[in-house]
Amino acid sequence: MLRKYKDTYPKVAKSVYVDESAVLVGDIEIEEESSIWPLVAARGDVNYIRIGKRSNVQDGSVLHLSRPSKQHPDGFPLIIGDDVTVGHKVMLHGCTLGNRILVGMGAIVMDGVIVEDDVIIGAGSLVPPNKRLVSGYLYVGSPAKQARPLTEDERAFLSISAQNYVELKNDYL
Numbered sequence: 001m002l003r004k005y006k007d008t009y010p011k012v013a014k015s016v017y018v019d020e021s022a023v024l025v026g027d028i029e030i031e032e033e034s035s036i037w038p039l040v041a042a043r044g045d046v047n048y049i050r051i052g053k054r055s056n057v058q059d060g061s062v063l064h065l066s067r068p069s070k071q072h073p074d075g076f077p078l079i080i081g082d083d084v085t086v087g088h089k090v091m092l093h094g095c096t097l098g099n100r101i102l103v104g105m106g107a108i109v110m111d112g113v114i115v116e117d118d119v120i121i122g123a124g125s126l127v128p129p130n131k132r133l134v135s136g137y138l139y140v141g142s143p144a145k146q147a148r149p150l151t152e153d154e155r156a157f158l159s160i161s162a163q164n165y166v167e168l169k170n171d172y173l
């Protein structure tokens, strides 16, 4: 369901799959081959949401952002790069994710967080505001801490996971 906020509708590329039970509101743009799964709620009202290519946002995840303020004149938009896997029931709020990232099920990522390319965030982790997660590492826990470098297999899996979801969404389409 794509809904308008003021005069702005979500813009979704042709090859994107949006499940009919998901709700996308307002200033949201999603690039080619990405997918939005059942019961995702994404609200681009007081700022914007951008999702790159071949990324997937899985069931029950919530995407929101923070409005501009005196302290933060741009507020905190939500930006997701390419080949990102967002697991089930994840909360992404006003953060910036790079490319080839896996956000484990149930994780919470807060305002101002920057996740560099090639990172895994373990299931159930909480990433507090304004933290930077460095490229090439696994982070786990609440608050999330750097656990260890990713293995070669895990790095390879980041793109495989995204590609698996491209194929799955093609079936649904």
Ligand SMILES: CC(C)(COP(=O)(O)OP(=O)(O)OC[C@H]1O[C@@H](n2cnc3c(N)ncnc32)[C@H](O)[C@@H]1OP(=O)(O)O)[C@@H](O)C(=O)NCCC(=O)NCCS
Pocket (backbone or CB within 6 Å): 086, 087, 088, 102, 103, 104, 105, 120, 121, 122, 123, 124, 125, 138, 140, 141
């Ligand atoms: C963190 C993760 C990548 C496993 O990493 P790993 O290094 O192979 O971890 P292991 O299974 O060897 O466990 C190592 C330790 O970390 C703990 N651990 C595992 N996953 C954890 C998590 N998400 N948060 C906190 N601790 C975790 C284990 O209990 C174990 O602790 P112990 O040494 O005290 O027994 C995995 O558990 C995970 O969270 N993957 C995300 C999967 C997901 O959500 N995918 C999206 C859905 S499609």
